[in-house]
Amino acid sequence: MTEKSRMNDMSQQSNPSRPVNRLALRVLVPALLLVAVFGVAITYFPKNATGRSPLTSAVDPGPRGGAPGAGGFLTGLSSNEKQILPTITTEFNRAHDVVVTSPVDGGLGPRFNSNSCVSCHQYPAAGGSSPVSNPLFSVYQQRGASNIMPSFITTSGPILEARFIHQSDGVTPDGNIHQLFTISGRSDATGCSISQPDFTTAQLTGNLALRQPTPMYGSGLMEIIKNIDIVNNMNANLALKQSLGIAGHPNYSGNDGSIQRFGWKAQFRAVLTVASAQLNTEMGVTNEMFPTELDQTPGCVINPLPETVTNFTPGILTENFPGDAERDMLYATWLLGPKGVAPTPSTTNGQTQFNNIGCVLCHTTSFTTPAGSRPALTNQTITLYSDFLVHHMGPGLADGIAQGGAGPDEFRTAPLWGIGQRLFFMHDGRTKDLVQAIEDHYSLGNGTYGNSEANSVITNFNALSTSNQQDLLNFLRSL
Amino acid sequence: MAQPAFPAKRYSKNTTLVIGTMLAGLALVSTVALTSLSASSIRGASSAIDPGPRPLPAAAGAFYTTLTPNQNAVTSRLTTVMTEVNQVTGGQQKTVGLGPGFNSNSCTSCHAYPANGGTSPPVNPLFAIFNLFGGTNTMPFFITTNGPVVVARFIHQADGVTPDGGVHDMFTISNRTDAPGCTGLVQPDFSGEAAKGNLINRLTTPTYGEGLVELVQESDIVANLAANSSLKQTLGITGHPNYSGDDGGINRFGWKAQIRSLVYFSGEAYNVEEGNSNEMFPNERDESVPSCLPPFPVGSTFHTKGVPDDRVDTGEAPKKPVNFSGDLERFGLFTRFLAPPTPVAPTPSTTNGQVQFNNVGCVLCHQTSFTTPKSSIAALSQQTATLYSDLAVHHMGPLLADGIMQGQAGPDEFRTAPLWGIGQRLFFMHDGRTSDIVQAIQDHFSLGNSQYPASEANGVVNNFNALSPTNQQDLINFLRSL
Numbered sequence: 001m002t003e004k005s006r007m008n009d010m011s012q013q014s015n016p017s018r019p020v021n022r023l024a025l026r027v028l029v030p031a032l033l034l035v036a037v038f039g040v041a042i043t044y045f046p047k048n049a050t051g052r053s054p055l056t057s058a059v060d061p062g063p064r065g066g067a068p069g070a071g072g073f074l075t076g077l078s079s080n081e082k083q084i085l086p087t088i089t090t091e092f093n094r095a096h097d098v099v100v101t102s103p104v105d106g107g108l109g110p111r112f113n114s115n116s117c118v119s120c121h122q123y124p125a126a127g128g129s130s131p132v133s134n135p136l137f138s139v140y141q142q143r144g145a146s147n148i149m150p151s152f153i154t155t156s157g158p159i160l161e162a163r164f165i166h167q168s169d170g171v172t173p174d175g176n177i178h179q180l181f182t183i184s185g186r187s188d189a190t191g192c193s194i195s196q197p198d199f200t201t202a203q204l205t206g207n208l209a210l211r212q213p214t215p216m217y218g219s220g221l222m223e224i225i226k227n228i229d230i231v232n233n234m235n236a237n238l239a240l241k242q243s244l245g246i247a248g249h250p251n252y253s254g255n256d257g258s259i260q261r262f263g264w265k266a267q268f269r270a271v272l273t274v275a276s277a278q279l280n281t282e283m284g285v286t287n288e289m290f291p292t293e294l295d296q297t298p299g300c301v302i303n304p305l306p307e308t309v310t311n312f313t314p315g316i317l318t319e320n321f322p323g324d325a326e327r328d329m330l331y332a333t334w335l336l337g338p339k340g341v342a343p344t345p346s347t348t349n350g351q352t353q354f355n356n357i358g359c360v361l362c363h364t365t366s367f368t369t370p371a372g373s374r375p376a377l378t379n380q381t382i383t384l385y386s387d388f389l390v391h392h393m394g395p396g397l398a399d400g401i402a403q404g405g406a407g408p409d410e411f412r413t414a415p416l417w418g419i420g421q422r423l424f425f426m427h428d429g430r431t432k433d434l435v436q437a438i439e440d441h442y443s444l445g446n447g448t449y450g451n452s453e454a455n456s457v458i459t460n461f462n463a464l465s466t467s468n469q470q471d472l473l474n475f476l477r478s479l
Numbered sequence: 480m481a482q483p484a485f486p487a488k489r490y491s492k493n494t495t496l497v498i499g500t501m502l503a504g505l506a507l508v509s510t511v512a513l514t515s516l517s518a519s520s521i522r523g524a525s526s527a528i529d530p531g532p533r534p535l536p537a538a539a540g541a542f543y544t545t546l547t548p549n550q551n552a553v554t555s556r557l558t559t560v561m562t563e564v565n566q567v568t569g570g571q572q573k574t575v576g577l578g579p580g581f582n583s584n585s586c587t588s589c590h591a592y593p594a595n596g597g598t599s600p601p602v603n604p605l606f607a608i609f610n611l612f613g614g615t616n617t618m619p620f621f622i623t624t625n626g627p628v629v630v631a632r633f634i635h636q637a638d639g640v641t642p643d644g645g646v647h648d649m650f651t652i653s654n655r656t657d658a659p660g661c662t663g664l665v666q667p668d669f670s671g672e673a674a675k676g677n678l679i680n681r682l683t684t685p686t687y688g689e690g691l692v693e694l695v696q697e698s699d700i701v702a703n704l705a706a707n708s709s710l711k712q713t714l715g716i717t718g719h720p721n722y723s724g725d726d727g728g729i730n731r732f733g734w735k736a737q738i739r740s741l742v743y744f745s746g747e748a749y750n751v752e753e754g755n756s757n758e759m760f761p762n763e764r765d766e767s768v769p770s771c772l773p774p775f776p777v778g779s780t781f782h783t784k785g786v787p788d789d790r791v792d793t794g795e796a797p798k799k800p801v802n803f804s805g806d807l808e809r810f811g812l813f814t815r816f817l818a819p820p821t822p823v824a825p826t827p828s829t830t831n832g833q834v835q836f837n838n839v840g841c842v843l844c845h846q847t848s849f850t851t852p853k854s855s856i857a858a859l860s861q862q863t864a865t866l867y868s869d870l871a872v873h874h875m876g877p878l879l880a881d882g883i884m885q886g887q888a889g890p891d892e893f894r895t896a897p898l899w900g901i902g903q904r905l906f907f908m909h910d911g912r913t914s915d916i917v918q919a920i921q922d923h924f925s926l927g928n929s930q931y932p933a934s935e936a937n938g939v940v941n942n943f944n945a946l947s948p949t950n951q952q953d954l955i956n957f958l959r960s961l
Contacts, residue, residue, distance in 0.1 A: 255738070256751050
């Protein structure tokens, strides 16, 4: 399955209805499970481009309407902390142009994916993920930029960043982000002439891996969860996990030996690292942690480096403050975790099913933060539904990219809080249908990768009654 | 640590030279240098003698004279935070958060010589630190009163197979009076690990001029690596960058070029060396003993309320209301504002020494200089950094290999150590194995074995050993002039 076919298929799935006859599938389920029991490693169902088709008649109720269940800052911030909410909000929302006119402005490019944090971290509220209407179409040709929109970015599709699996020799691992756009042609970047990467060829040769933005709500709570709690949770219920084929391990930081926890492969340790890396890799804004430009072609390094830097201008607090990276970090660390809706009999039973069939063995219900130096973050139970571990997810999801201790077929258990209002699922946003997303966790091994660790749990899900399946979906959409 | 055994083949080849030139060398240098002869274990195939570190005053440690008034206005705060002595609790507002594990209690205790920001001083500072406040630590065998400050890493985890590579802190805060209630933390078994061949050590790296190093463009590093390729090939020199997985930039700090930038470096060192969790590494490293984690039950005395110990300063107690970033960013700024070491004026000997340094091929890795691009910090803008490093990692053979991989730096690869400031350096090589710069040159030579290929420096070290005694001595003098 190529990324191209996957994405084409996805773009056609603009509503949650699925292209197969669910009644026929219900009849097929027992026979298919029998096949699975006998371990016949065949592709037992005609695969479409998104992987296994749903073996259920339950229906994704779709993203929850109403007020956003996320966004906003932690209650319990001190008055001093509250003083700086305006400046960090301004920074998070600021659209960057190329030319720097103050220590907290400009810096876009030479290569970029978008021009503000909030453009990608937008839905259902600032700090989130992809919105309904893709914002990149209003960004990519601003100020006369001569960019072509890559085919995998569509008006109603998810925002995606592109990584290449291998370098141009086809052998050496790459894995880095290749920004979609350049500043060439922009009126504020005269003298810079560089080309966009050849995404078409990368797609055709199977060298393209796509990832959608991860929501940032509750990150400040996630980053201080104790490592020891993550490890203890990993070691709980071992026999049950083993019987289901579930393993999982942390992606340890090579720097301090602690557990990384942000990004699709848990490749980042802390919010500050994420904020700094993304300033540079998504917008091209060099900063005190990543101080050099992504592309150093003469004529394209337009501003003095780094482009955002500690502001030494004396004065009030909001001026005499660190650079954008720290502001973005504070913005994200002070965002509340998403709030679900009140339970109903259906969602209550759905959570029971979620636990019974084993979803919860990876999507761990909650962790509690330790004493924090900021009271707002102290001793908070966060109901995030993730174990912070990476797991083998089989050839169907593998993206071929290793990051630290996370292998090419491994992904972090995505936190499910806020999923009730999520529009796109899986690391590459391949589906908008929550039922399909569950089924996408299933993947038989091949010559390159082993089975998905989720296979047994998905089989359990498919064996549930339709009513229980529906309750489970309703539970997820209540989060 | 493996004794740098001298390769027999090469020794025999140079025996005559050694004996012949030893006398000439002795005749050339002052008697002061004789002491370094007895101090060093095995002499290289050279009669040159290390004149020893240039005496104080320090030719490093000053801030740039070109800082703006606003930047200058914060330098005293930066110095304060670099020099402040951390405790677990108590003390002053900004000086808490030490432990549970630690190697030392302030930045400048290790980054000490020849001035703040540097590296190991003559007298090891750890003896004055390890049992402060009633601590009950045992000093590891590899820390000696006149030896280098080194950290300990283990090659493998306890199973003997899984790679480790992490820093294992030497000391704990157990039983300290400023850590009320904390007992039960155990120091690692360094002797046991050493007996298993699982212990490696690394020396503190100096930080002078690193603001310039941080800004060197990747395109310049790559272009320099590609230059003189046929000459490098002839000598067996390759080398490659240690790329960052975060932004695809080139990592450039640390013995294996494992760290991307100074803020990153500061965040890691603060947590790993002092146990101060911070906004880049927000958890305590050892969470095994709850009574040794913040907050400590100390009532009104200063203490961190929890993790991270250090954070962007918004003015609440126990932090001073200075409204100016966290320690992490301050450390980053301190090092960014530190000017490079100043070499002494050239003499005929050092001038010839630099010619020899270039001719024998040292310069092929110890690249003389890079120029920074335009910078938003004027003092760092378009400056020539005469650092003598290519900021790449190279295979250094079995005798230097420490068995630890970091990013794209393999177990036998090390970053070309910048040589600026080496004139006043006391200890050499990643583990501080020698104080003798001649020995340090010879330590670059190592034949390959079944595990690791030969050192990329072998051809160049052979060239050095083939130089006339005078030229060798001039080269050494050149290095001690930096």
